[in-house]
Amino acid sequence: MNLNNPLVQLIRRNVRARGFDIVWHRPLNRLLAHHGINLVLDGGANIGQYATPESVVIGQQQVPVRRLDRLWPKLCRPGEKVFLKLDVQGYEKKILTGAGDCLDQVTGVQLEMSLVPLYQGQPQWEEMLQFMRQKGFTLWKIEPGTRDPKTGRESELDGIFFRSA
Numbered sequence: 613m614n615l616n617n618p619l620v621q622l623i624r625r626n627v628r629a630r631g632f633d634i635v636w637h638r639p640l641n642r643l644l645a646h647h648g649i650n651l652v653l654d655g656g657a658n659i660g661q662y663a664t665p666e667s668v669v670i671g672q673q674q675v676p677v678r679r680l681d682r683l684w685p686k687l688c689r690p691g692e693k694v695f696l697k698l699d700v701q702g703y704e705k706k707i708l709t710g711a712g713d714c715l716d717q718v719t720g721v722q723l724e725m726s727l728v729p730l731y732q733g734q735p736q737w738e739e740m741l742q743f744m745r746q747k748g749f750t751l752w753k754i755e756p757g758t759r760d761p762k763t764g765r766e767s768e769l770d771g772i773f774f775r776s777a
Contacts, residue, residue: 640722640772643752647719647774649695653687655680655707656700681712688717695720702731705743720774721749724757728767737769749773 644652680696688694696718698704704723708715721744725737735743741751750773757768 639753643772643774644695644720648693649719651688651692652695652697655696655698679710680707681710681714684714693719695722697722699724702726702734705735705740708743708747715747720772722770722772724768725771726768728765730767737771740771744771744773748776750776
């Protein structure tokens with residue numbers, strides 16, 4: 613929502629006149645600030661539009677794959693608090709498993725967890741939840757992901773995890 617949009621401003625003025633307000637609510641920002649995150653790595657990013665697009669299947673595409681442990685020295689400095697956001701169409705567990713020692717330096721992770729099989733070999737949400745616990749992360753938040761527009765059934769959830777205390 614753009615709070616500077618003239619229509620939003622008009623609605624906001626009318627709402628304020630009745631003792632209420634419209635505010636931009638981004639609970640993830642609060643979580644990132646709480647954990648001191650100062651670097652977000654967006655794995656699987658299309659054009660870097662994290663936090664703005666709705667999801668629609670439009671086709672398939674092959675993309676180059678690079679290992680996180682090889683990119684880490686170029687992307688992260690010692691002492692940075694890293695949040696890793698993954699949107700990699702069923703490869704989340706493989707990426708996290710192959711991250712090597714890099715995963716030990718990650719403070720938080722956001723990943724898609726499938727409620728129904730979407731990709732061949734993709735682990736379901738229960739398996740990913742257990743996997744993240746084994747890697748030392750605790751689930752802090754679940755956000756709605758994609759759903760079947762015909763039935764309304766949720767097919768994916770975004771799990772937001774942070775290092776266990």
